[in-house]
Amino acid sequence: MSHRLGLPLFFLTVLLTAVPTFAQEAYVTAQLAGEVAVVDLGQAKVIAHIPLDGAPAGIALSPDRRTAYVTRPEGQSVAVLDLDARKVTASLAVPGGPLGICVDPQTGTVYVADWYASRVFVLAPAPEGLKQTGEIAVGKSPSGLAVTPDGRSLLVANREADSVSVVDLATARESQKIAVGQHPFGLTLSADGRRAYTANVTSNDVSVIDVAARREIGRVKTGDRPYVVALAGGRGFVTDQYSNTVTAFGLDDLKPAGTIDVEDHPEGIAAAKDGKTLYVANWGDNSLSVIDAGTLKVTGKIAVPDGPRAFGDFLR
């Protein structure tokens, strides 16, 4: 008997011990705790703390997903994190208020928005970590930003200018400004790069942009003070900071699909690789809410350190 059971049991053991290596991780910028918390999403708990002062807020990952770049608005710098070693390996000083950050998926070039000005810094990976290679003029108080999958355009939400700048990356110059709702903060691109979504903080809506046509094609009502949009299963999900909710809407019909109660001051939101689960950082409650993208139900809550913002690409 024991011999016959031995083989399946062996495979079962291998399967179980292998699971953690496939589980996704979240890298949560805990702004008030002064760290990036590593969350094992399979175990639903924080498994490591990477200390980082300077009020870490924005995060973006390299194309190979091994490096994280984290903005430190109060430390006026961008930190480079080795995600496998779970260590800060370098930091580059940048002026102003570095907050929003993104990575060009083709080249690995890092773009950082200066919240206090009207510019985006261009940073290139280098042996020493990062080096600044340029600066691009955009609208006032740039915040969320993203590069299209083809690497041709950088889109920047200009919070105080109620617009999105389109930067032609071949010339590294702004080629267009697209008018959107009031005070766009987070900016999210669809996987194919054809649509962009901004969360408009003071008009309480989402602007839907046709990227190729360079214009806004729709508006979706949200809760109070929307922060940023995530996309999963044919729907958009936007965190409403003041309502303590996530508003879901259909990406085809742009109609409301439901409102999900989360915790105090929800901010960063991202969808897991399988497109079935969303994670929301609740700044006030010090937690991540886990949302089922299909049923629109909260299925769990993970405690994280103080002041989680997770503004950007924080899952891998």
Add this chain to the structure above:
Amino acid sequence: MRFLTMATVAALATVSFSAQAHGPSRQKVSESIEINAPADKVWKIVGNFQDGSWIPVVEKTEGKGGNEVKATRTLTLKGGATVVEELAKYDDAKKTFMYRIDKVDVKVLPVNDYSSTIEVEDAGGKTKLTWKGAFYRGYMNNDPPPDLNDEASKKAVSDLYKASLTNVKEKAEKGS
């Protein structure tokens, strides 16, 4: 008499402000106190949005909308400064409400985008009263002057909360 001392106000005279909405890192403050009185009694003192008299520096509360969401009130402080506030959530059964400051001079309270929550919880016949706030510092740009930086803003809010909670404790424990 304001939320802050006059010395702080004098130091602010030379500060100029940009049109920015706020700085990049929101702060939080939470203060609690245990009160030897039933939760119902404490809720009677703090639970009416149209009566801010439990906050020591408040001289007068004027408002409209009662305890309904979007109700407003204007607190007039001793010395004449005013604070305009709006009710965002109110739950009589859970004895909690949340409101925002719509308008306050940073000379009165050095905060921006301020929201706060009052919670009254039963603690075995006694009461745990909590006041929590979320806000950005008084100065909305880099290199804030000492009186408008994160620490000063947190201290001003924390001092206000502590003085108010102590005042409620004294009122509630005094009887009647």
